[in-house]
Amino acid sequence: MKDMPKVYDHESVEAKWYEKWESSGYFHAKPNPEKTPFTIVIPPPNITGKLHMGHALDNTLQDAIARYKRMAGYEMLWLPGTDHASIATEVKIVEALAAEGLTKKDVGREGFLKRAWQWREEYGTTIVKQLRKMGSSCDWDRERFTMDEGCNRAVVKVFKSLYDKKLIYRGDRIINWCPDCKTALSDAEVEYESQQSHLWHIRYDAPDKSYSIIVATTRPETMLGDTAVAVNPEDPRYKDIIGKTVVLPLVNREIPIVGDEYCEMEFGTGAVKITPAHDPNDFEVGRRHDLPIIKVFDERGTINENGGAYQGQDRFECRKNIVKDLEASGNLVKIEDYTHNVGTCYRCHTTIETIVSKQWFVDMKPLTEPALEAVRSGAVKFIPDRFSKPYFNWMENIRDWCISRQLWWGHRIPVYYCDDCGGTFCEETAPEKCPICGGKLRQDEDVLDTWFSSGLWPFSTLGWPDKTEELDYFYPTTTLVTGYDIITFWVSRMITFGMEVMKKPPFANVYIHGLVRDSQGRKMSKSLGNGIDPLEIIEKYGADPLRFSLVTGNSAGNDMRFYWEKVESARNFCNKVYNAARFVLMNIPEDADTHIREELLDTADKWILSRLNEITRSVTDNLEGYELNLAAEKIYDFIWSEFCDWYIEMAKSALYGEDLDRKQTVCAVLIRVLSVSMQLLHPFMPFITEEIYQQLPGHEETIMLSSWPKAEETDKYARECAAMEIIMELVKSIRNIRADLKVPPAQRISVRIVSEKPEELTGTEGYLLKLAGVEKTDISRERGTVLKSDVHLVCNGAEAFIPLASLVDLEKERERIGKEIERVQGDIARANAKLSNEKFVQKAPEAVVNEERRKLQNAADMLQKLQQRLQTLQD
């Protein structure tokens, strides 16, 4: 007999096992030479550090899969992803920031910039995606990780190899530029604001004034950089003048009129001025028509030497002056009010400029073909499969990838320039001096896109380009777990680089999960303040309930909303499991004999063992198919609804009885069922299952090293299961009728059961007594004398008569039977309709037809009994 508290204490149990597992080296274990299943790297199930929920989900699924696979004898690698790894380094950086007294305002300023570069030296190559976000305060996004020198080597090596193959090139590209912060911004960093402005209509005249064209623009100052006017080639208004020129007012530069589809006839005047240097669309048009690119702004947003008379003016001041001058020259035709979206810097809300600059690109086409083939051939499988669609869509329409970023942190592009002779060199290690003229070299200031190095993650983290044991063993891995939001950014690039560098895909399966949203379905974000700290959940309800609530109640790839109620109900399940175990442990002797002697098993024992076998099979199948939610829900239902609600209740009569053999048998069955249940549940609730498992007799070793339960193929107790079905149905019916007739719980009743095979129900009387408040029961084949005052229950395979003379209202009883008859007649009608349909009988599979016949037979039997009973009541 054990003395255990009534309520499960998650805190102490989690702390205990966390510590034990950690000291046993079960976390972050290195592969060992024997390549045993132990080599799987397991992340702590507890979540350390403050993570966003999305990451917690990732961790949780990753971990649940790893645990299952390990117990099932699989091997799997879990490595910290880009989001989780080097919290320590981040803390260092942020602390350093704070120590410097740097705040949000300093970000982007000289002082910060200097420090940032210094840190980059100091910490080696630390990738920080959008470090400026981090610099804003100590409350930062966790979207960064540290690469050790080995990873840096990998990055440089891959870059050089692509460079040498001429798959990396330098080209012009339009980027977003904040003139205030003086940095480039990614598209994601640009926030659009609706602004009240104007649409200025400006007339550009022909050199000889024989024709003119009116363009509409929201940004008249950019006309200084115009190099063409575009019209739609189909536009009848302008068809004739395509190929001719007009003179740019104020500047007096002659520019061509080009025909381009981009220009919509309906918008404005149907003519667009083209400024390739300062507008992404114009840039594309310029490229198609081979137009010159004239930059008119400098990095501060003031007009440069190309602006002629306007040089040195601020861009907004210049706009006013230009408008004024155009008005004076008579070229300004009209001013319309106009509301449009203007890109602003997410940080300082300065209107951004788009300017042309030199960037590095990867020519993706030759690289994507093998990566596409890897998925087409099934070497890499997305789970669920539908996520291969966006992958194909992205890869088949791949564009050249701009990999240079104007950030302060990251792997610097390994390209060196000689200012003396103008040479450009890509080298793995920085050359001392120019190999051509011996001049001084200057490394490219830009860093690589985060995803470039992240794409190398499957092998760079394992030591490539060295031939390491880890690499040999863990490349490729089994499964990648990640969210659908980074399929194109990350997954596609890992596969691409994997095929290019390793000639093999990095993993066989990609398990895609959704995002955790708040209870209103919004993405959790810092700016909304609706993020939930997993540690808070763990503290309140425990790590097991958190994990369980994240795995259940939604299917792969779908987003889920976070509800405290859900965690609470998972916590309740924990308590249920704990109390079931408590019951078992309190009732078994210390030295319990766990051997199950088959000859001593009764109907209920055989039923629960049979159910256990079935659940083992289906949980295993679901896990194999990555249907984690179904697996978790099935073991949940089994434990709660079958083991606790039925078997434990039925076990009590044996446990409290005198028969020692029965007692031993029931104990052994209880232990077996509980132990296997814990194994099946363990991937989803690691702590509580470990705790219970090791308290059961004969389990000194961690549950993590036990092998996954194996289901038997045959269902050898089918007969007992059928009998149990009858018993359970009877119990439910009796409970129902008691509730209906308001029989007080304390009042015992007697029941007479009539069955065609009474021998199969023999030995189960005790269960009726225990579960349905029955004090006397009698099972026989004969119907005997039925009294009017007997309540009559009919179920599949048995009838029950309950003498409740004082309580039965004959009228109501007739009504009840009448309703039953109606229901059964409905069943009969439904089955008949199907069976009388010739085509159904002809075309439906035999099993389905037989099932329908069986239903009809059952219903007919019941109908007959019910009618007989009704007859009795009416006599």
Added chain:
RNA sequence: GGGGUUAUAGCUCAGCUGGUUAGAGCGCCACGUUGACAUCGUGGAGGUCAUUGGUUCGAUUCCAAUUAAUCCCACCA
């Protein structure tokens, strides 16, 4: 504009390759503390499976269209 996803009980969601009396959790109603558990038990109410067509003996499930949400990409002179 291109490509996805979703629509099932009051709420949040399951339902694998078409055949179920359509399920769960939470919430709601009634009853209940007999010795695992009130973080519990027993019973109950609640759904025309978004709409319309089609395929089929049979559609919540497959196909098409519609409507409404939503995401990614491209773009908004």
